[in-house]
Amino acid sequence: VQLQASGGGLVQTGGSLRLSCAASGRTFTSYTMGWFRQASGKEREFVAAMTTSGAGTYYADSVKGRFTISRDNGKSIAYLQMNTLKPEDTAVYYCASTYLSARKNYRDQDVYDYWGQGTQVTVSS
Numbered sequence: 001v002q003l004q005a006s007g008g009g010l011v012q013t014g015g016s017l018r019l020s021c022a023a024s025g026r027t028f029t030s031y032t033m034g035w036f037r038q039a040s041g042k043e044r045e046f047v048a049a050m051t052t053s054g055a056g057t058y059y060a061d062s063v064k065g066r067f068t069i070s071r072d073n074g075k076s077i078a079y080l081q082m083n084t085l086k087p088e089d090t091a092v093y094y095c096a097s098t099y100l101s102a103r104k105n106y107r108d109q110d111v112y113d114y115w116g117q118g119t120q121v122t123v124s125s
Contacts, residue, residue, distance in 0.1 A: 001023055001024070001025045001026045001031065001097050001113070001114040002023070002024045002025045002114075003021055003022070003023055003095050003096070003097060003114055003115060003116035003117075004021065004022045004023075004024075004116055004117070005019060005020070005021045005093065005094065005095045005116035005117060005118060005119045006019070006020050006021075006022070006119055007019040007020045007119060008092075008093060008119030008120045008121045008122075009120075009121070009122070010122045010124065011085055011121075011122070011123055011124070012123070012124050013085065013086060013087060013123055013124065013125050014084055014085065015085050015123070016081070016082060016083045016084075016085065017082050017085065017121060018079055018080070018081050018082070019035070019079065019080040019082070019093055019095070019119060019121075020077055020078070020079055021033065021035075021077065021078040021079070021080075021095030021116055022075075022076065022077050023076045023077070023078070023097065024076065028071075028073055028076035029052050029053075029073050030052060030099060030100055031052065031097040031098060031099055031100060031114075032049060032050065032051045032052060032056075032097065032098050032099075032100050032104070032106055033049065033050055033069070033071055033078035033095065033096070033097050034046070034047075034048065034049035034050075034095070034096045034097070034098070034106055034109075034112055035047040035048045035049070035069060035078075035080045035093060035094070035095055035096075036093070036094045036095075036096060036109055037089075037091035037092065037093045037094065037121075038091055038092050038094070038118075039088075039090060039091040039092075040091075042091075044094070044109060045060065046058075046060050046107040046108075046109065047059070047060050047063055047067065047080070047093070048060065048063065048067055048068075048069040048080060049069065049106035049107070050069045050070070050071055050078070051100060051106075052073070052100050054070070054071065056106070057069060058106050058107060060107075062088075063082075063089075066082065066083050066084045066085075067080060067081065067082050067083070068080070068081040068083075069081075078095060080093070080095075082121070085121075085123045086123060087123050087124070087125045088123075089121060089123050090121060090122050090123050091120075091121060092118040092119065092120050092121075093118065093119050093120075093121055094115055094116055094117075094118045095115070095116040096109070096112035096113075096114060096115045096116070097112065097113065097114045098111050098112045098113050098114075099113065
């Protein structure tokens with residue numbers, strides 16, 4: 001699976017951005033999609049994940065209520081809508097995918113098999 005993340009940029013506090021992750025190479029509907037982020041000098045952390053049908057959706061507490069993950073299985077694209085952005089949301093955002101399994105902890109980056117290249121999100125105060 002090849003993943004291509006896009007949509008990052010510079011936005012003011014309170015603004016919005018929508019990230020996209022285009023997938024190719026394997027059956028998109030067999031993979032759970034996740035978003036992670038890494039701020040400068042910090043470890044990469046979980047942001048959100050969505051299972052293949054969308055029945056399972058997971059969020060980090062820090063983004064719950066502000067970010068929404070979605071996917072268009074017909075286009076093989078996952079999205080991360082980010083609203084009410086804060087300076088602490090500044091990071092490189094990565095999309096990732098892993099084969100669907102009921103036993104996986106989708107908050108754990110180690111379960112993900114494929115990663116996109118990352119897109120920078122900068123929120124100015």
